[in-house]
Amino acid sequence: MVEQVLACNRGFSPGPEYTVAVIRPRRLKGIFNMITETRKQQEIDFHNMLREDAPQQRWTVEEEDRLRENPLWSNFRYYSIERKSIDLVENFLQARVPGRRVLDYCCGNGDDTVKLAKMGAAQVCGIDISDVGLDHGRNRAREEGVDNRAQFFLMDAENLDFPDNYFDVIKIYGCLHHLDLAKAYSELSRVLKPDGIAIATEALGHNPIIHLYRKKTPHLRTPWEVDHLIKKHKLIQARGYFGEVKPTFFHLLTLGAVPLRRTRLFQPALRALEALDAVLLKLPFIRYQAWQVVFTLSAPNKKSTPATPAAAASSC
Numbered sequence: 591m592v593e594q595v596l597a598c599n600r601g602f603s604p605g606p607e608y609t610v611a612v613i614r615p616r617r618l619k620g621i622f623n624m625i626t627e628t629r630k631q632q633e634i635d636f637h638n639m640l641r642e643d644a645p646q647q648r649w650t651v652e653e654e655d656r657l658r659e660n661p662l663w664s665n666f667r668y669y670s671i672e673r674k675s676i677d678l679v680e681n682f683l684q685a686r687v688p689g690r691r692v693l694d695y696c697c698g699n700g701d702d703t704v705k706l707a708k709m710g711a712a713q714v715c716g717i718d719i720s721d722v723g724l725d726h727g728r729n730r731a732r733e734e735g736v737d738n739r740a741q742f743f744l745m746d747a748e749n750l751d752f753p754d755n756y757f758d759v760i761k762i763y764g765c766l767h768h769l770d771l772a773k774a775y776s777e778l779s780r781v782l783k784p785d786g787i788a789i790a791t792e793a794l795g796h797n798p799i800i801h802l803y804r805k806k807t808p809h810l811r812t813p814w815e816v817d818h819l820i821k822k823h824k825l826i827q828a829r830g831y832f833g834e835v836k837p838t839f840f841h842l843l844t845l846g847a848v849p850l851r852r853t854r855l856f857q858p859a860l861r862a863l864e865a866l867d868a869v870l871l872k873l874p875f876i877r878y879q880a881w882q883v884v885f886t887l888s889a890p891n892k893k894s895t896p897a898t899p900a901a902a903a904s905s906c
Contacts, residue, residue, distance in 0.1 A: 600792045608725035626770075628815050630719065630746070633768055636721040636812045641699055646703060651852065664808050668881075670851040674864050675791055675840040675884050680705075682789055682886075693781065695788075696747050696765030700727020700740070706761065707736035715752070717745040748773040752781045752834060754892075762790035767819045768812065771827065776794075779831040779890040788887040794839075795819030796878040822878055825885060831887030839871040840880040 640662050647670035657663040688710035694703040697716030700723065706714045716727055724742045731737040745751055748770055760782055766774055778788055795801060795818075804816045828835045844863040850856040871877045 596760075606635045629812075632812050632814070634719050636696075637718075638722040641720055641723045641726060661809060665807065667848055667851060668845065668855075671835075671841060671844045671847050671861065671863075674708050674844075675882055678838065678840075678884055679761070679763075679789055679791060683759065684709055686759050686787065690755065691715075693752075693757040693760045694718070695760055695762045695778070696768070697723070697727060697742070698763070699723045700730055700742060700762065702729055702761060703740050703742065704730050704736055707731070707740040708734065711739060714740045715757075716740065717747065717750070718742075719744070719746065738801060748777060750777045750781055754780055755783045756781045758783055758786045760786070760788035760887075762788060762792075764793065765793060766790060766792050767795075767815045769818075771818070771824055775828055777832040778887065779892070782887075782890045784890060784892070786888070786890070789884065790887065791882060792820040792882050794878060794880055794883050795821045799879070800881060820883060823846075825883070828885075828887060831891055832887040833891060835885060835887055837883050837885040839877040839880040839883050841867065842871060842876070842879055843867050845881060862867075 617670035643660055649666060649672070654663075654666050654670075657666060683706065687706055687712055689712050692706050692711045692714045694700070694706060694714060694716040697703045697718050698720070699715050703714050704727070716724070718724055718727075721744055724744055727742045728737070731740040731742070742808075747765065760778060764780075782788055801816075801819075804811065808816070822868065825835060825837055843866050844860060847856060847860040850859050854901070867880075871880050
């Protein structure tokens with residue numbers, strides 16, 4: 591008899607496309623594996639398609655114009671107001687990356703992998719599930735002359751092929767909501783050195799207006815991600831894997847500057863709204879309504895992560 595599997599895989603309720611034959615309970619483990627592999631294949635297909643025509647992933651007017659006819663990039667305009675969160679992350683990394691071994695976790699097109707190498711990292715490993723993105727990254731590293739220190743690997747972020755305690759710094763941008771978060775936290779904690787630190791920029795899932803927009807634009811995202819955005823309880827969950835979790839919240843009122851991004855009013859409006867956000871997003875009952883959160887993860891709890899064998903990381 592064919593039934594729909596409703597058992598949740600870490601909070602994931604499969605839709606009709608995951609209908610499979612269920613015969614005996616002992617097959618549940620195999621079914622969970624099938625669901626996981628289907629999810630990951632959807633992520634591969636979506637991100638390969640997303641990056642095919644977009645070798646860069648940071649907003650500029652020119653890049654927005656170039657991608658104007660691509661429906662997968664119709665929300666690109668919102669990234670025009672990321673300045674404050676980007677500045678915080680870049681200043682943080684600039685102070686910690688030189689001479690260190692760095693992981694660019696889910697590196698996309700490798701923009702930041704190359705930037706980390708140019709900041710003076712001794713070695714940067716960019717990993718991603720998208721081979722298209724990795725090809726862009728390798729090309730950019732060669733063009734920038736840092737391919738001897740910036741290396742790219744096709745790798746499952748939930749099952750990293752690196753030894754324990756391998757990285758001094760880990761940079762994460764916009765990927766955790768695409769992953770099984772417990773597996774991601776576990777792997778990040780495992781490969782981070784005891785005195786290392788990770789910094790993540792992620793979209794928040796609390797604001798009802800932003801969430802409604804996401805629900806109404808399903809073509810801009812994978813089936814998994816919209817229901818797995820970072821929320822308060824997921825930041826609390828990180829404390830099971832890291833002794834210290836420090837969040838900073840960004841971009842609420844600044845979203846109002848997006849329509850002005852092509853005018854002379856954009857910069858002064860953005861500065862004014864950034865100043866207001868700096869005050870507003872310190873309030874506990876407001877800050878989780880922001881678009882993004884930047885948070886650091888340090889003091890990895892090695893006891894919380896299952897032992898995994900050191901894998902083939904000889905070239906990184």
